[in-house]
Amino acid sequence: MASNAAVPFWRAAGMTYITYSNICANLVRNCLKEPYKTEALTREKVHFSIATWNDGKAEKPVLRSDTPED
Amino acid sequence: MLRQATRLLSRPLFSNRSCVRAFATDVPATPSPDTAFVESWKKVIPNIEPPKTPSSFMSQRPPAPSTIPTKITVNFVLPYASELASKEVDMVIIPATTGQMGVLPGHVPTIAELKPGILSVHEGNDVTKYFLSSGFAFVHANSVADIIAVEAVPIAHIDPSLVQKGLAEFTQKLSSASTDLEKAEAQIGVDVHSALNSALSG
Numbered sequence: 001m002a003s004n005a006a007v008p009f010w011r012a013a014g015m016t017y018i019t020y021s022n023i024c025a026n027l028v029r030n031c032l033k034e035p036y037k038t039e040a041l042t043r044e045k046v047h048f049s050i051a052t053w054n055d056g057k058a059e060k061p062v063l064r065s066d067t068p069e070d
Numbered sequence: 071m072l073r074q075a076t077r078l079l080s081r082p083l084f085s086n087r088s089c090v091r092a093f094a095t096d097v098p099a100t101p102s103p104d105t106a107f108v109e110s111w112k113k114v115i116p117n118i119e120p121p122k123t124p125s126s127f128m129s130q131r132p133p134a135p136s137t138i139p140t141k142i143t144v145n146f147v148l149p150y151a152s153e154l155a156s157k158e159v160d161m162v163i164i165p166a167t168t169g170q171m172g173v174l175p176g177h178v179p180t181i182a183e184l185k186p187g188i189l190s191v192h193e194g195n196d197v198t199k200y201f202l203s204s205g206f207a208f209v210h211a212n213s214v215a216d217i218i219a220v221e222a223v224p225i226a227h228i229d230p231s232l233v234q235k236g237l238a239e240f241t242q243k244l245s246s247a248s249t250d251l252e253k254a255e256a257q258i259g260v261d262v263h264s265a266l267n268s269a270l271s272g
Contacts, residue, residue: 008167013254020258024186024203025220027262031236033229040221043150 138176139213144191146200146217153200153222154191161192162215164207165265173209180209186265188225188272189217199225201269203262230270237263 010020029040051061104123111120144162146154163172165187171180184205191198205219240259247253 009257010254013250015251015254021204021220023255023258024262027236027259028186028201028203028221028223028266031229031232031263031266032223032227036223036227037229 133212135212140175141213142173142175142177143214144217145214146189146191146219146222148219148222157191157193159191159193162217163188163190163192164215164217165189165202166207171207173207173215175213177209177213177215179211180207182207182209184217184219186262188269189219189222199269201225201228201266225269228266228270233263233266233270237267 008020011017026044029037029044032040045065047065049061049063051058053059108120141158141160142162144154144157144159145152146157161172161174163170164182165171165184166182167185168182170187171182173180184202184207186203187201189200189202191200200222201224202217202219203221205217207218208216210216236259240256240263244253244256244260247256
């Protein structure tokens with residue numbers, strides 16, 4: 001079978017394609033002119049809560065969010 | 071009892087089937103049902119309809135027409151919106167990692183990974199340009215092009231001063247980076263900002 005063909009530099013550094021693609025998208029979004037920039041950043045906001053489970057019981061959930069808590 | 075039937079039916083059939091698979095381009099326009107399976111099913115379970123396979127639910131891709139069509143159909147989609155949906159255009163130039171690739175009707179089927187760059191859609195005398203962050207482009211045999219990108223912005227939406235600032239920042243980070251990962255991130259920053267720069271000036 002084919003041996004290690006020339007890999008892109010980001011994969012050689014241990015990055016996956018999705019990480020690479022998301023970094024590119026973030027850089028592009030940060031270079032936009034004003035109304036479009038805020039639109040793009042609000043569109044890409046994430047808001048989720050993670051709870052780790054231990055022995056069948058949920059620990060206290062951690063809230064991760066781009067929107068500040070009011 | 072019925073649970074055993076599927077297991078008994080599947081075992082001998084699969085071992086007899088050859089493992090050679092045809093190319094996707096050779097798929098017939100209408101799916102042919104597997105007659106041997108349907109007959110064995112009816113012998114054992116005459117009252118229930120034989121199960122449908124996933125391919126019978128999908129609509130077949132229309133076969134490549136024998137004459138080259140005059141326009142390509144472009145589907146340009148982003149995660150949050152579909153920019154162009156089945157739009158008929160004369161040509162698209164996509165920023166593939168191997169360079170700017172022009173796609174005309176009748177282009178050989180291709181899968182291309184895209185690098186940050188300009189996508190231009192040519193329709194008659196109008197040219198619409200978008201700057202793509204990265205993505206993929208699939209050109210099918212029937213002159214349909216699917217272009218998917220994570221971010222695509224019209225060139226007019228890009229702020230030149232922010233681009234220059236970013237370029238300077240990442241060039242500086244590249245020279246001061248220590249680990250492989252930092253170097254890769256800085257290199258990505260330099261690539262994206264230089265592409266943005268040439269998009270603004272080109």
